[in-house]
Amino acid sequence: MRLRTVFLLAAGLASAALGQTNSTSFNLATQNALRACTLLQNSLGSDIVQFSGAEYLAGAENAWSLFNTENRPPCIVFPRNATHVQVAMAAIFHNKIRYAVQAGGHSAMTGWNTVADGILIFFSHMQNVTYDAVSDTITLQPGIHWGDALQQLSPLGVAPLGGRLGDIGTGLLLGGGLSYLAGEFGFSSNSYVELDVVLVTGQLVTANATNQYADLFRALKGGANRFGIVTRYKVQAVHVGTESDKNFFGGLIMYPNSSSEALINATANYVQTVNDTKASILMAFTNTLNGTEIVGSHILTLFYHGSSLPPSIFGEFLSIPSTFSEIGPVSYIDANSILGSGATRGFGQLFGASAFKGGAVAQYTNAFSAWTQYTQTIKSAVFGTVLAFTPIIDAQTLAGQANGGNLMDPPRGNYAAVQIQSQMTMGVLTLPAFVQTARTKLFSQIPRSPGLPLYINECDAGQDVFATYGRFAELRQTYAKYDPLRFNVRFTQGPIGL
Numbered sequence: 427m428r429l430r431t432v433f434l435l436a437a438g439l440a441s442a443a444l445g446q447t448n449s450t451s452f453n454l455a456t457q458n459a460l461r462a463c464t465l466l467q468n469s470l471g472s473d474i475v476q477f478s479g480a481e482y483l484a485g486a487e488n489a490w491s492l493f494n495t496e497n498r499p500p501c502i503v504f505p506r507n508a509t510h511v512q513v514a515m516a517a518i519f520h521n522k523i524r525y526a527v528q529a530g531g532h533s534a535m536t537g538w539n540t541v542a543d544g545i546l547i548f549f550s551h552m553q554n555v556t557y558d559a560v561s562d563t564i565t566l567q568p569g570i571h572w573g574d575a576l577q578q579l580s581p582l583g584v585a586p587l588g589g590r591l592g593d594i595g596t597g598l599l600l601g602g603g604l605s606y607l608a609g610e611f612g613f614s615s616n617s618y619v620e621l622d623v624v625l626v627t628g629q630l631v632t633a634n635a636t637n638q639y640a641d642l643f644r645a646l647k648g649g650a651n652r653f654g655i656v657t658r659y660k661v662q663a664v665h666v667g668t669e670s671d672k673n674f675f676g677g678l679i680m681y682p683n684s685s686s687e688a689l690i691n692a693t694a695n696y697v698q699t700v701n702d703t704k705a706s707i708l709m710a711f712t713n714t715l716n717g718t719e720i721v722g723s724h725i726l727t728l729f730y731h732g733s734s735l736p737p738s739i740f741g742e743f744l745s746i747p748s749t750f751s752e753i754g755p756v757s758y759i760d761a762n763s764i765l766g767s768g769a770t771r772g773f774g775q776l777f778g779a780s781a782f783k784g785g786a787v788a789q790y791t792n793a794f795s796a797w798t799q800y801t802q803t804i805k806s807a808v809f810g811t812v813l814a815f816t817p818i819i820d821a822q823t824l825a826g827q828a829n830g831g832n833l834m835d836p837p838r839g840n841y842a843a844v845q846i847q848s849q850m851t852m853g854v855l856t857l858p859a860f861v862q863t864a865r866t867k868l869f870s871q872i873p874r875s876p877g878l879p880l881y882i883n884e885c886d887a888g889q890d891v892f893a894t895y896g897r898f899a900e901l902r903q904t905y906a907k908y909d910p911l912r913f914n915v916r917f918t919q920g921p922i923g924l
């Protein structure tokens with residue numbers, strides 16, 4: 427059961443286009459895209475612009491959510507450098523072609539990293555990571571996955587702020603980014619030093635906190651895919667130690683369903699009271715289907731950047747009856763591997779977000795009941811569901827503000843990012859209507875606490891996340907400045923509301 431639960435959590439030219447298995451018609455948009463693809467291939471070459479073949483297929487089918495693997499774009503661009511992205515984006519812009527960008531592929535929002543009748547830009551050939559000791563910065567190309575970045579930098583004792591599972595990619599930064607170091611350093615994107623960004627027109631700009639593109643720089647900390655294509659991330663290095671330095675203490679505890687009430691209380695208390703920057707938890711309640719039976723089993727990952735788990739912070743969780751526990755001194759890489767890599771494919775995936783202040787236990791209990799009922803309602807269609815809480819402590823918000831802030835701009839005080847994950851039955855490609863109805867009902871039952879921003883990387887595509895940002899007006903203004911023709915919102919899928 428442990429494996430099953432962790433698994434859930436982590437869990438040529440015209441003929442190519444005509445051969446699409448799911449396309450409804452060979453429409454005008456596809457014809458235009460094919461023309462642009464042919465021109466692009468002539469200028470960039472057939473390694474970079476592909477219409478078919480093994481690499482094309484691997485790119486088209488790479489996405490983590492099965493719902494995002496069905497499209498067969500007329501061509502896929504595999505850039506080796508920013509210039510290739512510029513050339514592709516300029517062609518897309520001038521020819522009014524639909525498009526999508528894919529880095530790690532882990533978006534659970536259908537259509538956000540894939541396209542049927544347009545051009546996919548896929549970063550599998552841009553995976554370099556380097557450390558500069560003089561400036562103490564790390565430079566990441568957009569195609570690297572966090573696990574690879576950590577592995578390559580580990581001998582140097584440094585790491586970028588990323589996520590908590592190895593297979594996830596750099597798209598995480600554009601949505602904010604929650605790591606086991608967030609309490610100390612803020613959202614992962616608050617570690618930006620400099621970004622190279624290809625704007626919708628194909629123009630390449632370098633943005634940092636003080637130059638003429640400082641507004642763009644801020645917007646890319648939570649603005650997701652709406653503000654341009656990032657081709658280089660330069661971020662502050664964090665000195666976490668090497669793989670043999672066990673600078674963290676913690677691990678994973680699994681609990682039976684009978685412990686759920688105590689866990690809900692402990693989670694609400696943690697969110698309300700803990701403000702120690704070195705502490706972090708991810709509390710994930712999981713329901714998996716065993717035949718027609720729903721099995722509840724709950725996972726806590728808990729870490730302290732130090733040599734033990736302070737009882738005043740973790741005591742309540744440690745006293746709750748558990749079924750499995752693996753706790754001890756660990757390296758930063760160990761911590762990021764504790765839930766597996768998250769690479770497993772083959773399931774349609776959906777997310778949904780809420781955000782709760784600490785302390786109001788009833789809000790947490792209500793969410794648990796609503797989620798339990800939700801799983802019951804949709805059990806014939808799912809492998810399992812998750813209700814997860816990531817505390818975002820006041821110190822995390824302050825650390826972010828000290829480093830230039832972001833447009834999510836949470837209010838002062840602790841809160842929890844709440845995530846609902848729904849993993850469909852393996853291989854199922856269409857979302858049954860009754861599941862969508864149940865999801866809509868669930869989201870209405872677990873509204874965010876007033877004033878809190880939703881976390882865009884874990885939202886449902888229908889949620890108006892930008893409107894929940896503290897500096898939404900500034901986000902809109904910045905968008906209007908960099909994309910006055912609204913090309914991005916008209917020609918690629920992504921967050922709504924700009």
Ligand SMILES: Cc1cc2nc3c(=O)[nH]c(=O)nc-3n(C[C@H](O)[C@H](O)[C@H](O)COP(=O)(O)OP(=O)(O)OC[C@H]3O[C@@H](n4cnc5c(N)ncnc54)[C@H](O)[C@@H]3O)c2cc1C
Nearest residue numbers: 529530531532533589590595597598603604655656768883
């Ligand atoms: C198993 C799992 C575990 C997760 N754990 C965490 C976690 O610990 N912390 C956390 O914060 N989040 C976590 N997430 C959520 C994660 O942050 C998002 O799914 C994120 O969008 C993934 O980025 P990606 O590059 O892998 O995905 P992609 O789908 O490739 O990209 C995500 C979005 O960003 C866009 N994009 C990607 N690269 C670029 C670029 N260079 N320029 C412009 N747009 C771009 C894509 O078009 C897409 O819309 C997790 C998700 C999963 C599935």
